[in-house]
Amino acid sequence: MEQDPRDALAALSWPLEARGEDGRELIHIPLSVDAGHAGYRLDRFLVRRFGRLSRNRVTAMLREGRVRRASDGQALTKGALRVREGDGLIVSRPAPDEPSVVLDYRVLYEDPQLLVIDKPAGLPVHPTARYHHHTLTAVMRERLGPGHGWEMAHRLDRETSGVMVFGRRGGSGPAIKGSFFRREVAKEYLAVVHGHFEGQRSVDLTLGPAAGSKVRIKVGPRALDDGGQSARTELEALAHGRFRDAPVTLVRAQPRTGRTHQIRVHLAEIGHGIVGDKLYGIDEARFIEVADGLRPMAELEAELGLSRHALHAHALTFPHPEGGGSVRYVAPWPAQLSAIIAWPPVQD
DSSP states (O other), rough: OOOOOHHHTTTSSSOOSSSTTTSBBBEEEEEOGGGGGGTHHHHHHEEEEESSHHHHHHHHHHHHHOOOEEETOOOOTTTTTTTOTOEEEEEEEEEEOOOOOOOEEEEEETTTTTEEEOOOOTTOOOOOOOSSSSSSHHHHHHHOOOOOOOEEOOOTTTEEEEEEEEEEETTTTHHHHEEEETTOOEEEEEEEEOOOOSSEEEEEOOOOOTTOOOTTTOOOOOOGTTTOOOOEEEEEEEEEEEEEEEEEEEEEEESSSSSTHHHHHHHHHOOOOBBOOOOTTSOHHHHHHTTTTSSSSSHHHHHTOOOOOEEEEEEEEEEEETTOOOEEEOOOHHHHHTSOOOSSSOOO
């Protein structure tokens, strides 16, 4: 059962500092070691959990006593320490200057066991190195109260808008997650892609960590015997248009598997990258410059012509957690993307 991070902090038996020695507000991030990371060196585990942090920055955090054991608050300063499954850690960091985002969401459906929302683009679902207060989990706590009891059954990337589903923690939540795990959920995405794409196509390409990439979170083609996982996406062209004087296509994408960044990678690999994609639609050196603070994000967004990538989780169909009857929920095509290609088509 997934625990809300703030609930984990509230359960601590030792105090958390509100501010650091320099007077800056501190944020405290609880981490739990899962089975997949058991036996990792502590510094390597932290690098994996915080994709934007280098090994040198993690070493500095350890040296400064900013990583502590959740059970008793003891500072863990040695990167070579091996972590075990179930270990709880608290990482304390200065609060970031968070980018402005839409701090809201629209409810598409709600009953005692099911909550379905339309998440706006740009709003991350969980705290990250750049976002702490500006997250969907924080907005839900503010809007519904700290004990609201909803847990998300799946996740969307920060820049992806659309349908998200929640169940009751300790109740319907595990049942809905089970439906995703058993592939009982039909997912339908809409994307504006570069180029003129026609007809239908099935992309069956195994995916894993991108070979040779300097970006830890990047995914790419990877053979099964080299750590790759099977991944298949069904694509269908819906409409055509132009963006910045170049051809673009509105595509329906139906992922049959649920790999990280699957749709974005599959489309990029067949030569139809998603408009506005900062990781798979351009040379990664340009992404790294922004991630390392060498150039502002706004500058890159201006070059791409869009502040988000043009991917939208349009619809989900799945068994209702009570009764099991099939239900379908749809998030309308966002106005920002409709300005590029309207959908459904405007009737004369």
